[in-house]
Amino acid sequence: KGQYIYDEHGREYLDCINNVSHVGHCHPDVVKAAHEQNQLLNTNSRYLHDNLVDYAKRLSKTLPEKLCTFYFLNSGSEANDLALRLARQYTKHEDVIVLDHAYHGHLTSLIDISPYKFRNLEGQKEWVHVAPLPDTYRGIYREDHKDSVLAYANEVKKIIDQAQKKGRKIAAFFIESLPSVGGQIIPPEGYFQMIAEHVHKAGGVFVADEIQVGFGRVGKCFWAFQLQGEDFVPDIVTMGKPMGNGHPIACVATTKEIAEAFADTGVEYFNTFGGNPVSCAIGLAVLDVIEKEHLQAHATQVGNFLMELLNQQKVKHPIIGDVRGVGLFIGVDLIKDQEKRTPATKEAEYLITRFKREYILLSTDGPGRNVLKFKPPLCFTMDNAKLVVDKMDEILTGDEFEAVGPKSQNCFAPVKARPSLPIVKLKAILENFGLNLSSEAL
Structure with missing residues (x-):
């Protein structure tokens, strides 16, 4: 629903890359x-x-x-x-x-x-x-x-x-x-x-x-x-x-x-x-x-805010070489060094895998597979943007990540467990699809 998708256990993921569900999943x-x-x-x-x-x-x-x-x-x-x-x-x-x-x-x-x-x-x-x-x-x-x-x-x-x-x-x-x-x-x-x-x-x-x-x-x-x-x-x-x-x-x-x-x-x-x-x-x-829903104006407003937050991270983290975009089409170019701008391919893979463990879905593009791509549904919010960038900062600052890359590859562990969606919320989501199930069945 909207900018969120759910797995078979009712766990909620923030979708930052789905440019197909343009106005939001299941609008x-x-x-x-x-x-x-x-x-x-x-x-x-x-x-x-x-x-x-x-x-x-x-x-x-x-x-x-x-x-x-x-x-x-x-x-x-x-x-x-x-x-x-x-x-x-x-x-x-x-x-x-x-x-x-x-x-x-x-x-x-x-x-x-x-x-x-x-x-x-x-x-x-x-x-x-x-x-x-x-x-x-x-x-x-x-x-x-x-x-x-x-x-x-x-x-x-x-x-x-x-x-x-x-x-x-x-x-x-x-x-x-x-x-x-x-x-x-x-x-x-x-x-x-x-x-x-x-x-x-x-x-x-x-x-x-x-x-x-x-x-x-x-x-x-x-x-x-x-x-x-x-x-x-x-x-x-x-x-x-x-x-x-x-x-x-x-x-x-x-x-x-x-x-x-x-x-x-x-x-x-x-x-x-x-x-x-x-x-x-x-x-x-x-x-x-x-x-x-004025989604063009919304895309401009949220996109500008997201770009501003990402550029703040660029100043803080040398691995971020370039932030570019317009509206809700944004790329974050990860590099190994500032002078040669060598694509940080493994680091990018590491980052999107860690994001998945935080229930955030991102992906990479570019010839070097080192560009984080943001193309979310247009209902993506400022709160969503702040959450993603805060998590990015947390990951890049963490012990497992050096200034320009991870210290280890243990991030590729299975996604950690998280409490399932409350029954009441899950029932409401299913009712949107015309499915009425008892709490016992759920």
């Missing part, structure tokens, strides 16, 4: 919308239903006017696969540029454009080009560079020039609006505009992957690509994960021109369950909750 408004629509009708999308049109209209109000055509699907992977098809059909080109360490999905087509995956599998295809991650903390151009935005954008231009010399043509540039698997990266402002200019000149399109970070997570904007400025509009936006709050629903938004070029193939796009009445009812409910 009653979302559950109600699904249940009520399920009782009326759920069928495949060959049958017309108002929910589909209503949801598309609501989504369109959050996006630039140019992005006016919507395709509904079941997962982020399906969305990015369709975006790839749209880009290739519209441009009549094949090649794709992606960022290093990017992850865009688990389908074969997407593993091919996900360095995070293909480097451990069959390797890089000839039509895939990998640009440096615009990471100003540990990337090739850092915070002390005179113009890191231009430098990173020029790296993409070099790739385009080299590809064209070989007779290859660029169909698309794919980017996670905030690279997550790459280490909770915040691209410098203006980077997208420069990239889009180079890509458009090459005849390609710009695809913003919002599957992990859309729907108000960044607080000040509804979509993370909007952090780049009002003048920037992608050609295609893909979305998934948070839009259904745990229910499988996804979407691709694009321009009329790209959609018409795709339709000109004469082969209709059809997705059996994409945009079904229940999925769209859930999507509408999620939008309602974000608006009604």
